Amino acid sequence: GARTLKEKVYGHRIVLFAPLYIGNLCANNCAYCGYKASNKSVKRVTLDKEEIIKQVKALEDTGQKRLILVYGEHKKYSPEFIAESVETVYKVKSGNGEIRRVNINAAPMDIEGFKTVKKAEIGTYQVFQETYHPEAYKKVHLTGKKRDYDWRLTALDRAQEAGIDDVGIGALFGLYDWRYEVLSLVRHVNHFEAVYKVGPHTISFPRIQYASELDIDKSHLVSDEDFTKLVAILRLAVPYTGLILTARETPEIRDEILQFGVSQIDGGTNIEMKGYTKNNGDKQDIDKEQFLINDNRSLNEIMDDLIQKKYIPSFCTACYRLGRTGEHFMEFSVPGFIKRYCTPNAILTLVEYLEDYAPEATKKRGYQLIEEKMAEIEDAKYVKKVRNRITEIKEGKRDLYF
Known part of the structure; x- marks a missing residue:
């Protein structure tokens, strides 16, 4: 089922990327997040240009080619600020290293804001709804702009209207019944297909793990078995979309779930602010993190492991640079031509x-x-x-x- 379909559309390859946190200032209070405004123990940091260059060099020196930049929701992180940080990243070259695709995970914007960010030649713009259930949403988003369910739900429509045709959706599993979230994600995909003739470029399905001061109802936490199931269902429901499995999960769970349709993973991940240039072994400082990472392997350890399991690790960015995005990507990927x-x-x-x-x-x-x-x-x-x-x-x- 899901395994065969993934190989038919994508071939036997796994795309790799790394997250880089640019700033963890945040005006929102989300019950599940270590970076919420009310968490006084967290160290607030915003990388300046020099610091971004340092972090990107460190990433390039391990072999990374694709990054996702992550920003809190704060007035400091304006569309102009985000665009500028993207431009800085693209300019960094270390040896043969370069970053060829910069994706964004940041707050929803208005159409003008999205246009500004698009000019910086971003890859995919991600906005996760977290939970699609309005009541559950209200319960965990206590104060701040993020409390507005509809503004968030329609964010990527505004991105499309601004000309960003590569968008990423996602839900944070564990906030409400996983079956409801899966159906809602698929419904969100249907909406994009109907209105813009293009589905999302990626779907993410992070699962709640321990975060600093985590204060939520634990009754909807998702078991490993159900987690595997929901990934397979998403793959069958949306064959052409990239499915992203993050280092929140343990290596064992990642290995298991890779077979069922995941096409992208992060490798060598460090989500501490300024984390890629520090070296303190495996110890994580949860006061500098949004949540805990459970796969602490280096990029090369992950590459080697994938190779031994007969996956082709890929840093490919060709589609984006040849205009195979949005509606054009759909033409290529739906029939499985992408494999070629x-x-x-x-x-x-x-x-x-x-x-x-x-x-x-x-x-x-x-x-x-x-x-x-x-x-x-x-x-x-x-x-x-x-x-x-x-x-x-x-x-x-x-x-x-x-």
Whole structure:
């Protein structure tokens, strides 16, 4: 079912990214969040330009190519501020490293605000409804702009009207009955398809974990079994959409759920403010975090693990840069054509990683996997094209794609 469908549409690959928290000032009081305005123990930080550059360099030096920037809801984080931080990220180059796609997770804006952010050439703009159930929503969003259910629900309509055709939706599982949330997510997808002829680029389904001063009704927390089930249901219901599974989950749960349709995960994640440049082993400082991370593996450990499990780790950003987004992405991905682009593009970004960042053992395993995957491409002419590009990368060229 879900496993077969995912492979049919996407091929056997997993796209990787990392979150970078730009600022944790927040004017909202959300019962489930460590960064809520009333939490006095949290250390409030907003990265300045120099600090952003430092964090991005540290990320690039591990091999990251795709980031999601995260902002609290606060007047300081205006559309102009967000656009400027995106531009800063794109300019950072460390060795062969560069960030090729910057996605955004930030507060809802008006149409003008979304237009400002679009000009910075963002990737996907994410706004999660958290819970689609109006009563449950009211219970956990106590004060602040986020209390307005409708303003949040219609945020991505305004993004579409501003010309952002890559949007990401999500629900925070554990606030209300998971079945209601799944149906609501699918209904939200139907709305986008009907009105804008394009579904969301991604769906996220974070599950409530421990957060500093967590104060919610625990009766809707989702079991591992139901969590696996809801991912499979989302994959079957929305075949073309990227499904994002985050490092809130343990490595064991991530391994299990990857099979059922997940297409994107974060790797080498650190959600502490300024976290990518500090080195204090595994210890997390919950007073600097929005919630607890349960998968603390480095990017290379995750890459190596994926390779051993025969997934192709991918940093591909080709669709976005070739205009295969929004309605055009739908044309390509609904019939499964994406596979023809995705597998070779994933291989090319993996070659870059193996050449620039991988330890010898990972490199060896990676090239072995590439040979296995090349053998699965039936078109001999196409295989030759891919091999030529691999050679070019080995000779020093970068950023090649189909």
